[in-house]
Amino acid sequence: MNLSKLIESLEQNKTHEHTYKVPSQWTDNEDGYKNVNPSEYILDVIEKIAGKPTASVNKHKNWTKDAIIYNLFIRSACAVDHDNDGVIGGSADDPTLNSEGMRETGTFIKAIAMLEYIKKLGCNTVYLLPITTIGMASRKGVLGSPYAIKNPFELDKNLADPLTPNLTVDEQFSAFTKLAHHLGLRVVLEFVFRTSSLDGDWVKEHPEWYYWIKDEIGDRSPKCPDGYGNPTFSHESLLEIKTAGEKGDSGLVRTPDEIATALKRGEGKLIEPPSDFQNIFTDIPATVEKTDAKWTGILSSGNKVRIPSAFADWPPDDVQPPWTDVTYLRMYGKALEQFNYIAYNTIRLYDPNLATEEKKNNELWDTIASIIPSYQERFNIDGVMVDMGHALPVELASLIQKEARKNDENFAFWEEKFFLDPVSPKTGYEAVVGPGIFVLNDFNSCRQYLFDLKSTPCRFFATGENHNTPRLGKKASESWAKAAWTIATFLPGSIPFIHNGMELNEKMPLNTGLGFSEEEMNELKETPLGLFDQAGFDWGSKDTLIDWVSKVTIIRQNFKDVVSPAEPETFEIMTGMPEDTLGFYRKKDGKPVLAVLVNNSKHKSTIQMPGNWECLIKTRKFSDEITMRGKKVIVVAAV
Numbered sequence: 001m002n003l004s005k006l007i008e009s010l011e012q013n014k015t016h017e018h019t020y021k022v023p024s025q026w027t028d029n030e031d032g033y034k035n036v037n038p039s040e041y042i043l044d045v046i047e048k049i050a051g052k053p054t055a056s057v058n059k060h061k062n063w064t065k066d067a068i069i070y071n072l073f074i075r076s077a078c079a080v081d082h083d084n085d086g087v088i089g090g091s092a093d094d095p096t097l098n099s100e101g102m103r104e105t106g107t108f109i110k111a112i113a114m115l116e117y118i119k120k121l122g123c124n125t126v127y128l129l130p131i132t133t134i135g136m137a138s139r140k141g142v143l144g145s146p147y148a149i150k151n152p153f154e155l156d157k158n159l160a161d162p163l164t165p166n167l168t169v170d171e172q173f174s175a176f177t178k179l180a181h182h183l184g185l186r187v188v189l190e191f192v193f194r195t196s197s198l199d200g201d202w203v204k205e206h207p208e209w210y211y212w213i214k215d216e217i218g219d220r221s222p223k224c225p226d227g228y229g230n231p232t233f234s235h236e237s238l239l240e241i242k243t244a245g246e247k248g249d250s251g252l253v254r255t256p257d258e259i260a261t262a263l264k265r266g267e268g269k270l271i272e273p274p275s276d277f278q279n280i281f282t283d284i285p286a287t288v289e290k291t292d293a294k295w296t297g298i299l300s301s302g303n304k305v306r307i308p309s310a311f312a313d314w315p316p317d318d319v320q321p322p323w324t325d326v327t328y329l330r331m332y333g334k335a336l337e338q339f340n341y342i343a344y345n346t347i348r349l350y351d352p353n354l355a356t357e358e359k360k361n362n363e364l365w366d367t368i369a370s371i372i373p374s375y376q377e378r379f380n381i382d383g384v385m386v387d388m389g390h391a392l393p394v395e396l397a398s399l400i401q402k403e404a405r406k407n408d409e410n411f412a413f414w415e416e417k418f419f420l421d422p423v424s425p426k427t428g429y430e431a432v433v434g435p436g437i438f439v440l441n442d443f444n445s446c447r448q449y450l451f452d453l454k455s456t457p458c459r460f461f462a463t464g465e466n467h468n469t470p471r472l473g474k475k476a477s478e479s480w481a482k483a484a485w486t487i488a489t490f491l492p493g494s495i496p497f498i499h500n501g502m503e504l505n506e507k508m509p510l511n512t513g514l515g516f517s518e519e520e521m522n523e524l525k526e527t528p529l530g531l532f533d534q535a536g537f538d539w540g541s542k543d544t545l546i547d548w549v550s551k552v553t554i555i556r557q558n559f560k561d562v563v564s565p566a567e568p569e570t571f572e573i574m575t576g577m578p579e580d581t582l583g584f585y586r587k588k589d590g591k592p593v594l595a596v597l598v599n600n601s602k603h604k605s606t607i608q609m610p611g612n613w614e615c616l617i618k619t620r621k622f623s624d625e626i627t628m629r630g631k632k633v634i635v636v637a638a639v
Contacts, residue, residue: 006175007046009164014039020082020102022110023539026117031542038082038102038163045113046179055184057382064383064412064430065459065564067186068496068553070123073467074131074159075143076510076530077500077537078106078114088534095142095534096158105143105534108172109161112179119183121498121546122553126180127188127385127414129467131155131173135197136293138309138324141532147387148197148325152371170378177379186382188412189375193368193400194347194392195326198307202367203295207288208334209364210327211342212297213280215304219322228280229322230311231273231343238317244268245314245349253314253349255423256394260352270345280308281341284334313348313391320513331393332359348391355393365396372404376411383412389429390417401428420493422457431495434460437468438515440484441475443600447582450573456493456566463488463497467531468513470520473505473545481505482548483598489552490586490596493566496556501537503549508535555594562586562593 020038024030027045079088081104088104091097096105118126130146133154140148143158160169167175177187196202202209213228220229233241244262247254254262262268272278282305285297297305310326312318328347332354333339345351375381384404389397404411415424417432424432439449441464464472464484472481481502489496501508510530512521528535556563562570563586572592574583580601585592 003046003050003175003178005171006164006167007043009166010039010043010046013163013165014043018100018102020080020100021084022080022082022113025539025546026113029117029120031544032540033080042109042113042163045116049112049115049179049182052183054182057181057184057186061410062412062430063186063410064414064495065566066560067125067412067431068123068556069125069127069188069461069498070118070121071127071129071463071466071497071499072111072114072118073129073146073500073510073530074106074108074111075146076106076535078110079530079534079536080104080110080539081536088536090534097162101162103158103160103162105158105536107161108159108169108176109163112176115176115180115183115185119185121503121550122496122557123498124184125186125188125382128190130190130192130387131159133157133201135199135325137198140325141529143533145325145532147192147195149192149195150197150199151201152191152193153374154201174379177381181380186412187379188383188385188414189381190385190387191371192387193371193396194331194388195310195323195328197325198309198327199290199293199295200327203288203307204290206364207297208284209329209361210307211330211340212282212285212305213308214282215296215306217280219309219324228308230318231277231316231341233271233273233316237271238315240269241271241316241344242268244270245344252419252421253390255390255427256350256352256355259349263352270349270351272345273341273343277343278341283340308342310342313344316344329361329364331361331364331396332356334361350393360393360395365399368396369399369403372400372411373407376404376407382408383414385414385416386429387416389413389415390421390424390427394427397427420457420460424458429458431459431461433466434494436461436463436488436494436497437466440464440488441470441472441515443480443580443582443598446484446487450487450491450582450584453491453571455568456491459493459495459566461497462491462494463499463502465499465502465509467499467510469509469515471507471509472502474507474509478505478543478545482545485545485549486552487582487596487598489556490563490584490594492568492571492586496553498549503546504537504539504541504544506537506541508537510535559586559594562588 014037019035021033022036022041024032024034081088082102083098083100089096089098091099096103098104130149132152133150133156134144134146135148135150155169155173157169160172164172180187218224218227220227244259244267245254246252283299285305286300287298288295295307299305307327310323310328312320328342339346339351339354346354372384401413413429414431415429417424418435420434439445472484476484488494512524570587572585572587577583578601581599583595583597586594
């Protein structure tokens with residue numbers, strides 16, 4: 001996009017006599033907020049960015065290993081109560097707007113104002129949670145979940161800013177990516193390929209891409225115990241299924257090829273769900289019609305059918321609540337009598353008798369594979385995070401990567417997988433989410449994880465939280481949050497990952513999807529959550545981790561050649577440490593170069609370092625500086 005069109009649009013709007021509140025952190029590196037003329041403010045931001053020399057972006061293959069990521073959910077991270085009335089948005093006509101017509105939820109234009117802030121944190125990559133259109137059917141919250149994707153080719157119009165009314169949402173996002181690239185920030189998007197919103201745009205033309213059930217069957221609930229929900233299996237059946245689907249005691253999910261091999265060896269069975277569950281499902285409707293944001297199918301018999309919602313697909317006895325706003329796409333088979341149902345063996349593990357060449361939904365696969373090239377062509381994006389990438393058919397994942405890398409051989413693929421698996425790099429993924437979101441919340445689990453970290457078969461995100469988990473700042477003290485960030489940043493194979501708000505020591509989660517206790521869930525039941533409602537961060541807080549996060553990030557950048565390698569010989573845990581301390585070295589050419597030390601005790605501890613290294617770990621108070629001694633660095637993290 002030519003930025004002159006954006007500038008012209010803002011200039012035309014500059015004469016409006018109104019001001020609004022914005023965080024000072026975004027542009028001035030100061031606490032609190034300031035009042036600005038919005039158009040003048042954004043114009044100043046653009047002029048400042050565009051006036052800088054164009055930053056170089058390394059074009060090498062597997063650039064992910066050197067990435068420092070800022071994970072941005074624009075709708076919440078850029079949300080501000082601009083008119084200072086105590087609520088974000090709230091207009092009767094549009095809940096994202098205030099009474100003056102200003103969009104108080106996040107927009108691409110306001111995200112432009114955050115770019116220099118993100119750069120100052122030491123980041124070189126911006127990773128956006130889904131930004132596509134959101135379905136209306138069974139919508140979660142007021143604004144809906146970004147994972148209920150109505151059309152993966154179209155951007156969410158609520159991310160457009162009324163400040164530039166003559167620019168399309170595509171043009172506004174194009175401006176964001178252009179200015180991000182100018183600063184040397186890569187742009188990575190998250191995509192969801194195996195599900196659709198219940199009212200997805202594809203239903204009308206392609207009802208065969210969806211599963212259908214009898215319209216009169218209600219969803220399972222206390223009042224409707226026999227309704228539609230995840231299939232139930234006997235204890236014996238679950239043992240057989242898990243034997244075939246998991247790799248022994250590790251619990252790792254096998255690939256379809258591994259499952260086929262296991263089945264041939266007689267290791268478990270992929271047991272079909274009970275017949276009463278299968279009988280809920282119907283043929284593909286002859287016609288479909290839309291009423292009140294819902295599709296209704298009409299069979300050739302005249303009976304009505306509907307699209308069922310999704311549920312957690314592995315393990316088969318998973319207790320997560322149903323995903324009421326999305327449904328699974330039918331990857332195989334258009335009108336099969338067998339496998340005409342949603343279950344673990346049709347949408348995740350793919351029974352070998354189903355996952356055959358002749359049963360592929362080829363047109364659906366080709367459409368899915370064309371999504372990323374569309375964004376490459378329109379917006380010049382640099383990579384993608386694939387939601388539940390390991391749950392896609394392996395051939396489809398390969399096709400998606402092949403089509404994207406035709407346009408850019410260095411295009412990055414990341415995978416939403418929470419464990420380290422050698423299969424990921426073999427199937428084209430440069431990084432996974434990893435286990436940090438579960439093990440970095442407290443000293444003991446973190447310490448145990450370090451001792452278990454024998455090797456790093458794939459690169460992973462250095463983070464103690466993401467958009468589905470409790471906030472690190474809520475689960476842990478400020479000191480431990482700093483320590484967790486430091487530890488994670490210097491682990492072999494780790495990729496520094498700032499989940500937006502972590503650096504603010506934000507307490508409010510975006511979602512309650514993973515790792516929440518029942519008590520925590522009840523506490524948040526009536527609280528608007530950013531993933532579904534109008535909610536923002538406390539940008540005015542003085543109690544932030546910004547300085548520490550950026551200090552650690554700078555160390556990471558300065559010692560990239562020491563920290564980037566993932567080989568086990570570059571990492572050594574300190575032994576002989578007091579029980580309430582932990583420490584490790586990062587080594588180069590067999591010699592320690594960098595040490596990370598953490599003291600969880602109320603008492604001082606003296607640690608003998610190798611050679612002439614000696615450091616007194618401070619008590620309770622976190623070190624407010626990082627000492628650099630020539631080529632040696634000691635990072636002291638006392639909690």
